[in-house]
Amino acid sequence: MSTSENTLLSSGNAQVIALAKMISETADKIIKEYTAAGSSIPLLDSTDTGPFDSPSNIPSGLGRDLQIMEAACAQLNIMVNSPAHIIATYEEPACLQLVTRAKIADFLLDKPEGLHVTEIADKTSLDSGKVGRILRLLATKHCFKEVKPDVFANNRLSLQLVSTNPVSGLVGHLTDEVFKAGAHLSETLQDPKSGLLHSPEGAPFNKAHGVALFDFYETRLAQAMVGWGAVTGKSRISKAYPWDSVPQNSVICDIGGGNGHVSRELAKNFSNIRVIIQDIPTVITQAKQYWNEEYPEAVQEQRVEFIPIDFFKDTPAPGCQFYYLRHVLHDWPNAECIKILTNIRKVMTPTSRLLIDELVLQHAVRDQSIRENIDQAPEPLLANYGMGRLRLYEQDLNMMIIFNSKERTLQEFINLGEQTGFKYEKVWDAGTTGIIEFSII
Ligand SMILES: C[S@@+](CC[C@H](N)C(=O)[O-])C[C@H]1O[C@@H](n2cnc3c(N)ncnc32)[C@H](O)[C@@H]1O
Numbered sequence: 001m002s003t004s005e006n007t008l009l010s011s012g013n014a015q016v017i018a019l020a021k022m023i024s025e026t027a028d029k030i031i032k033e034y035t036a037a038g039s040s041i042p043l044l045d046s047t048d049t050g051p052f053d054s055p056s057n058i059p060s061g062l063g064r065d066l067q068i069m070e071a072a073c074a075q076l077n078i079m080v081n082s083p084a085h086i087i088a089t090y091e092e093p094a095c096l097q098l099v100t101r102a103k104i105a106d107f108l109l110d111k112p113e114g115l116h117v118t119e120i121a122d123k124t125s126l127d128s129g130k131v132g133r134i135l136r137l138l139a140t141k142h143c144f145k146e147v148k149p150d151v152f153a154n155n156r157l158s159l160q161l162v163s164t165n166p167v168s169g170l171v172g173h174l175t176d177e178v179f180k181a182g183a184h185l186s187e188t189l190q191d192p193k194s195g196l197l198h199s200p201e202g203a204p205f206n207k208a209h210g211v212a213l214f215d216f217y218e219t220r221l222a223q224a225m226v227g228w229g230a231v232t233g234k235s236r237i238s239k240a241y242p243w244d245s246v247p248q249n250s251v252i253c254d255i256g257g258g259n260g261h262v263s264r265e266l267a268k269n270f271s272n273i274r275v276i277i278q279d280i281p282t283v284i285t286q287a288k289q290y291w292n293e294e295y296p297e298a299v300q301e302q303r304v305e306f307i308p309i310d311f312f313k314d315t316p317a318p319g320c321q322f323y324y325l326r327h328v329l330h331d332w333p334n335a336e337c338i339k340i341l342t343n344i345r346k347v348m349t350p351t352s353r354l355l356i357d358e359l360v361l362q363h364a365v366r367d368q369s370i371r372e373n374i375d376q377a378p379e380p381l382l383a384n385y386g387m388g389r390l391r392l393y394e395q396d397l398n399m400m401i402i403f404n405s406k407e408r409t410l411q412e413f414i415n416l417g418e419q420t421g422f423k424y425e426k427v428w429d430a431g432t433t434g435i436i437e438f439s440i441i
Helices: 003-008 013-034 058-078 083-087 090-103 115-126 128-140 168-180 185-190 204-209 219-233 235-241 262-268 279-293 295-299 334-347 384-405 408-417
Strands: 147-148 151-152 250-255 274-281 302-307 321-324 355-360 423-430 433-440
Touching: 013 058, 058 384, 090 128, 090 168, 090 279, 115 128, 115 151, 115 168, 128 147, 147 295, 151 295, 168 204, 185 204, 185 384, 204 384, 235 262, 235 423, 235 433, 250 262, 250 423, 262 274, 262 279, 262 295, 274 279, 279 295, 279 302, 334 408, 355 408, 355 423, 408 423, 408 433
Parallel strands: 250 274, 250 321, 274 302, 321 355
Antiparallel strands: 147 151, 355 433, 423 433
16 A cells, blocks of 8 residues: 555544445455355355355455455444444353353254244243343344244354354353453452463463363363364365475374364375374373274374373474474463473474464554564554454463463564574464474574
8 A cells, every 4th residue: 555545544534434445345355256166155144054164165365355354344343433332342252151051052953943032941941031132142243043023043153052063162161161260360460479470370260260271171172172173274274384295104293282183184185194193191082082083094094193292291202294283382381382392392303394383463553574474454454454363362362361371473483483492484374373384403
């Protein structure tokens, strides 16, 4: 955008017009993508699926347009509405927690005509008046639809809350134990002792629940991580890195890999790749079960190995081409990250690579010193795509609340790498996340 256009955008009226134009032009581009895929955008009230429902199927150009649309709509709305009206919003997570726990979306499956709140109340042992009010708030935000007064049915959004969908595990986790922990954020940060701690024990989560997250609800966490993969489009990992050109039988060591659902994507898509999953013993047991159910051929062909590790004390399996850390470092403050990276560095060779797959944060203001591959949004949007990438900044707060840890900027990852004997090579765009590649110094 030219300097003269930038100057014009310093007026509120000009910004509103620029945002409205951006929304209209971006809508055209999005419709063209649907048309090219032989489809059209499904109506909100329908339960139809669309070609881009899974973030993994969204091409990167469309992904950027969707973020621009989300950011521009939100920014325009905030500009034209009363600040008090915008700021005073709450209660939606509590409603999502209730409907997820009570499995209301499950009871509405195959009932396009909907169920009356008295029938929903019978099935869930809830009060009909109260459950109706909760569903109405959610329907007002387009999750569920009210088909007749007090009769509710599923729609595209509420189908994500069906208990067999891993996204419902994520919603349950976020709106229950994490939401309760969030209520302790202010008192933890304002306490002169705990507010200055950077250890996991000082996290609001521990204050709320008396234990750390990994000692809490292990099974729900595993489902929530699969749900997080669905929300963030984990399959983009297959397209984000040139896996097809890595040598035959290259081994990826998926450290803190959970049940290995991400490296399973790679093993399925690239026959030249073998996988080692490393995690704490209880999770390794879950991982074996998961692979035996989801990809038994890989287990039989010995293309996957399961090796327990405590990554603070042990070095990972030697001799691997790739050491892959997805959503592991964000669980830990810098001191713990340095221990993990130091242990990995010990087994790496000049040809092996460290791949850190994480959200990569940006400042909300334009930054001239920004590294290559980090895309800043067009004006008048905020440089970090504003509401189009809000999840990244919400997730940063989640990390503060749960672990006293953080999401990081690219520079913060580079600093961690440089402190532990790594050289930054490049960041690969994997949609919601970036894959930051390091070699050894
Ligand atoms: C946020 S999960 C990420 C899982 C997986 N990489 C993914 O993207 O779905 C972090 C993982 O680190 C594992 N972990 C935590 N402490 C560990 C330790 N000391 N040694 C090895 N793994 C650990 C947890 O069990 C969990 O599976």
